[in-house]
Amino acid sequence: MTELKRNNNTANTGRRISFFIIVFLLLLTVVLGKLFSIQIINSYKYQLAAKKQYESKISLKPTRGLILDRKLNALISNVNSFSFAADPNMVDNKDSVAELFSRVFQKDKSYYLDKLNTNNTSFVWLERRVESTYEQQLQNLNLSGVIKLNESHRTYNYNELGTQVIGSTDIDNNGISGIEMECNDMLEGKEGYVVMQKDGLGRKRPAIEYPRLEPQNGNNVVLTLDMNVQKVVEEELKQGVTINDAEGGKCVVMSVKTGEVLGMNSVINNIEKGDVRPDLYKLAFLTDLYEPGSTFKVVSAAASLEEGLENKNDVIQTYGGEYQLYDNVSIKDSHKSSNMSFQQVIEQSSNIGMIQVAQKLGKERFYKYARDFGFGISTGIDLPGEMRGYLKKPVDFSAVSLGFMAIGYELMVTAIQMANAYSCIANDGLLMKPYVIKKEMAPDGTVIKEHHPTPIRNVVSKTTAKTLTELFVGAVEKGTGTEAKIENMKIAGKTGTSQKLIEGEYSKRSYTSSFIGYFPADDPQIVIAVIIDAPRSGEYYGGRVAAPIFRKIAERIIAITGVMDITHPEYDENNADIKLANNKLIENPDKDKINIIDFEISDAIRLLKENNIDYEIDGAKKNAIVTDQQIVYGDNSSIKKIKLSTKSITEQGNERLKQNAPVYMPEVKGMSVRKCIKMLSMMGIEYKINGFGRVTDQEPEAGAKLTKNQQVVINCISN
Incomplete structure (x- = not known):
C-alpha cells in the first residue's frame, strides 16, 4: 500500500514537471518569437521608434x-x-x-x-x-x-x-x-x-x-528704384493729397528711354498712425482702375497726326462751346470759341475739338492706336496684381462711345498704363516695357541675371512724337498746365479732369484730377504721372490740383539728382542695351503688329489662316473671345505659331461687368437676332428678346447709360 502511494506521488511529480517544462518551453517560444519579431522582422520599425526618443x-x-x-x-x-x-x-x-x-x-x-x-x-x-x-x-x-x-x-x-x-x-x-x-x-x-x-x-x-x-x-x-526719387514722390504726393483734402493719390516716375521705374507710390488720406489696412500696401498704381479724362486725348491726337488727318495749324470747329453728340447728349467746353486750331485744342483741352478729331479718325483706327499705346492689355511690369484695364472693341461701341472715349470716358486705365503711354511719345514713339527688377545677384555679389530695356512696338513715328511734344509744351507754357512750369526747364505735359462714376451716375462733386508730363522736352529723360482722387478743398481741375504736385516732384528730382545723371549710364541714348533693343525692333518691324486680342475666335482664325500662321487654342473654341496671345518665333525671327487663350463671350461679358466700367446701350437696330445676342453678351448686358429675325426696335435707345442688372428689351420681326 505504501509502495503504491509512493509510485502515485512519483507519477504526479513527473506530470507536474512535464507540465512546467511544457509551459516553460511555450513561454520561451513566445519570447523567442517576440525577440525574433523585434530584432529581425520589425527591427527597422523599433530602431526608428528608439531614435525618436533621442534623435530629431x-x-x-x-x-x-x-x-x-x-x-x-x-x-x-x-x-x-x-x-x-x-x-x-x-x-x-x-x-x-x-x-x-x-x-x-x-x-x-x-x-x-x-x-x-x-x-x-x-x-x-x-x-x-x-x-x-x-x-x-x-x-x-x-x-x-x-x-x-x-x-x-x-x-x-x-x-x-x-x-x-x-x-x-x-x-x-x-x-x-x-x-x-x-x-x-x-x-x-x-x-x-x-x-x-x-x-x-x-x-x-x-x-x-x-x-x-x-x-x-x-x-x-536689385531694383530700378532710386530711393532719392522715391522719397520725393512719397513726401510730395502725401502733402499734395493732404492740401487738396483728397481721398488719395498715385504717382509714377519712369525713365523715358528704358522703361525703368524710378519711383512709385499711392496714398490714402486720413490714415491713423499704426493702421495696417491691406489697401495701404497694395500697388494701387497697377491695380486701381479709373477714367482718365483729358490725359487720354494723347491717343486721338497722336493717331490723327500719324494718319495725316491733322496738323497743328488745322482749324477745327468747336461750335461755340456746346456740341450735340447725340439726341439728348451734349458736350460743353469752358471756352466758347466757334473754332480752334489743332494746337489750341490741345493747349486748352477742348473736349468738343477732340471729339471732332476722333470722329474723323473713326472707331477702328481709334481702337487700333489705343491698343498700340498699351490700353486694355497688361504692360507686363514685373510686379504682382496688374490690371489690364477696360477698352471696348469697336463692335461694342454705342452711338456716343467714340466721342466719350476720345476725351477719356467709357474706358478704364491704370496709372502705369498712362505713364507708359506718355513715355512712348517722349521716346520718339517707341513704347517700352516698364520694369522694376534690375538684376539678381548672388550673396557674394556675382550677377546671376540682369534685366535690360525691352521695346514693345513703334506706335507712331518720330516726327509725330516730336510734333505732339511741341503741342504738350504749349499746354504747359500757355494752356491748362501752366502750374507745371519750371524755370529754365522746358516741360511737356497734359492735364486731365474726369467726373467719377458713383452708383451708376457721373458725379458733379467728385473728380479725378491728373497731370502727366516729361522733361526736358528737347531731350526727354523722365516722365511723371500724378493722379489725385476726389479732391475736396474746392479746386478739382487737373491743372490746379495735380500739376503743382508734378512741378514740386520734378523740381526736387532735378535739384537732388540732376536729370541726365540720375541713372547713368542707362539713360544714355547711346547705351549698348538700348541700341541693341532698338536694332532688334528695326530688324523685325512686324513682330508685334499682329494683335488679335479681343477678336472673336472665328475672326481671329480667319485672319491667321489668311496670313498662313499656325495657331493653338486654349479655351473655348466657339462663341468665344481671344483674351491673350503668345507669339512663338522661328529660327529666323519669323512668326512660327500663335498660342491663343480664349473665354466664352458670356464669361467675358461678366468679367467686364465686374470691372464696374460704365455701360451704354449699343445700337442694335437692323441686326440679326444672333448678332444682337452676341453683342449684348459680350458687353455683359441682360436682355429680353421678343420675336425673331431682325431687330426693329430696342428699349432703351442707343447711347443710354445702363444701370447695374438692367434688362433691355429687343423687338424683332422676320423678313
Whole structure:
C-alpha cells in the first residue's frame, strides 16, 4: 500500500514537471518569437521608434536675400530674434513646460499642452519671434525637449519708404506682396538641416556621426528704384493729397528711354498712425482702375497726326462751346470759341475739338492706336496684381462711345498704363516695357541675371512724337498746365479732369484730377504721372490740383539728382542695351503688329489662316473671345505659331461687368437676332428678346447709360 502511494506521488511529480517544462518551453517560444519579431522582422520599425526618443532633425533656415535700390542701398534687412520649439517625443515633463510658458507669456496652460501632445511629429512651435523681455526670462532655460532657435525676420531700412513696392513676408519669411512675393524664389534660399541627439541629462546636442547640410542663403534683388526719387514722390504726393483734402493719390516716375521705374507710390488720406489696412500696401498704381479724362486725348491726337488727318495749324470747329453728340447728349467746353486750331485744342483741352478729331479718325483706327499705346492689355511690369484695364472693341461701341472715349470716358486705365503711354511719345514713339527688377545677384555679389530695356512696338513715328511734344509744351507754357512750369526747364505735359462714376451716375462733386508730363522736352529723360482722387478743398481741375504736385516732384528730382545723371549710364541714348533693343525692333518691324486680342475666335482664325500662321487654342473654341496671345518665333525671327487663350463671350461679358466700367446701350437696330445676342453678351448686358429675325426696335435707345442688372428689351420681326 505504501509502495503504491509512493509510485502515485512519483507519477504526479513527473506530470507536474512535464507540465512546467511544457509551459516553460511555450513561454520561451513566445519570447523567442517576440525577440525574433523585434530584432529581425520589425527591427527597422523599433530602431526608428528608439531614435525618436533621442534623435530629431532640425531645419537650418537660410538667410533671406536683400532687396537693394539701383545704387545698391539695402532697402530691407534681416533681424535676428529668438523662437522656442519642442520635440513632443523628448519632453519629459510636459505639464511643467506648459506651466512655465503659460506664466511667462500669459496664455492658458492648455494652449501649450495641446501643442506638446501633438502626435506623429518631432517639431512644434511654442512661441516665435519673442520680445527681448520674454527672451531674458527664458535665457537659462534647460528643459528636456525644448529648443531655443535663432530666427530672422525682415525690417525696412527706410521705415515706410518704398514699402508698397518692396512688399512683405509672413511669419515664415515667405513673400506675400510686392517684390517679396514676385521674387520669392530668388530671395528665399534653400533650407539645410542638422541631426540632434539627447544626452544623459536630456539636453539636445548635434550628432557628430551625421552630416550637417548647411543652408543656401537667398540671392539679392536689385531694383530700378532710386530711393532719392522715391522719397520725393512719397513726401510730395502725401502733402499734395493732404492740401487738396483728397481721398488719395498715385504717382509714377519712369525713365523715358528704358522703361525703368524710378519711383512709385499711392496714398490714402486720413490714415491713423499704426493702421495696417491691406489697401495701404497694395500697388494701387497697377491695380486701381479709373477714367482718365483729358490725359487720354494723347491717343486721338497722336493717331490723327500719324494718319495725316491733322496738323497743328488745322482749324477745327468747336461750335461755340456746346456740341450735340447725340439726341439728348451734349458736350460743353469752358471756352466758347466757334473754332480752334489743332494746337489750341490741345493747349486748352477742348473736349468738343477732340471729339471732332476722333470722329474723323473713326472707331477702328481709334481702337487700333489705343491698343498700340498699351490700353486694355497688361504692360507686363514685373510686379504682382496688374490690371489690364477696360477698352471696348469697336463692335461694342454705342452711338456716343467714340466721342466719350476720345476725351477719356467709357474706358478704364491704370496709372502705369498712362505713364507708359506718355513715355512712348517722349521716346520718339517707341513704347517700352516698364520694369522694376534690375538684376539678381548672388550673396557674394556675382550677377546671376540682369534685366535690360525691352521695346514693345513703334506706335507712331518720330516726327509725330516730336510734333505732339511741341503741342504738350504749349499746354504747359500757355494752356491748362501752366502750374507745371519750371524755370529754365522746358516741360511737356497734359492735364486731365474726369467726373467719377458713383452708383451708376457721373458725379458733379467728385473728380479725378491728373497731370502727366516729361522733361526736358528737347531731350526727354523722365516722365511723371500724378493722379489725385476726389479732391475736396474746392479746386478739382487737373491743372490746379495735380500739376503743382508734378512741378514740386520734378523740381526736387532735378535739384537732388540732376536729370541726365540720375541713372547713368542707362539713360544714355547711346547705351549698348538700348541700341541693341532698338536694332532688334528695326530688324523685325512686324513682330508685334499682329494683335488679335479681343477678336472673336472665328475672326481671329480667319485672319491667321489668311496670313498662313499656325495657331493653338486654349479655351473655348466657339462663341468665344481671344483674351491673350503668345507669339512663338522661328529660327529666323519669323512668326512660327500663335498660342491663343480664349473665354466664352458670356464669361467675358461678366468679367467686364465686374470691372464696374460704365455701360451704354449699343445700337442694335437692323441686326440679326444672333448678332444682337452676341453683342449684348459680350458687353455683359441682360436682355429680353421678343420675336425673331431682325431687330426693329430696342428699349432703351442707343447711347443710354445702363444701370447695374438692367434688362433691355429687343423687338424683332422676320423678313
